[in-house]
């Protein structure tokens with residue numbers, strides 16, 4: 001093969017791609033983690049990355065492009081060392097998410113999905129709006145490389161981003177220790193490279209478990225599911 005992706009995606013990446021494919025009964029099911037693997041190399045899904053996935057999975061480039069452009073976690077432009085995602089969905093926005101985004105936007109002098117600094121270089125930051133990050137009880141929240149920083153304020157978020165620009169990696173509120181965007185993408189592809197312990201990081205927050213904790217203290221339990229639950233018949237699909 002003479003495609004330029006041979007230089008970009010070396011033997012190690014091709015082997016990882018084959019390991020991903022081996023996880024599934026049908027190779028095309030491997031496309032989502034494969035796209036994360038591509039991002040772990042280049043920091044985005046390039047045209048070469050699309051060709052690489054298509055060749056590995058026996059798909060057309062159009063099929064791979066359709067998926068890569070549908071999901072927001074697949075980036076079409078190179079990301080910074082860190083991806084900062086500020087939740088500006090309704091609840092976080094009302095609690096200060098919009099102000100956090102505006103503060104970071106002013107500081108970094110970039111807009112949505114734009115990068116301050118040279119993409120991939122140390123201290124470079126890509127900023128983005130994010131939809132609900134499923135942590136509304138801890139809002140306003142932001143994520144760096146998909147790790148959570150809960151209960152943020154504009155001041156705390158600015159301090160965090162300045163630290164990232166200085167090369168520091170402040171600990172997330174919960175979950176795994178912070179790495180960088182490419183390393184996080186490798187993990188999303190299913191490769192932990194000696195960081196398997198990251199999976200054990202405490203991900204649940206006290207606030208999230210409060211209902212369960214109160215129920216346990218008071219001895220409340222949900223009714224058990226009967227062994228033979230009968231479900232109403234589903235309407236026939238036509």
Ligand code: FES
Pocket residue numbers: 087088089090091092093131132133134135136139140141
């Ligand atoms: S609205 Fe921000 S986490 Fe749900």
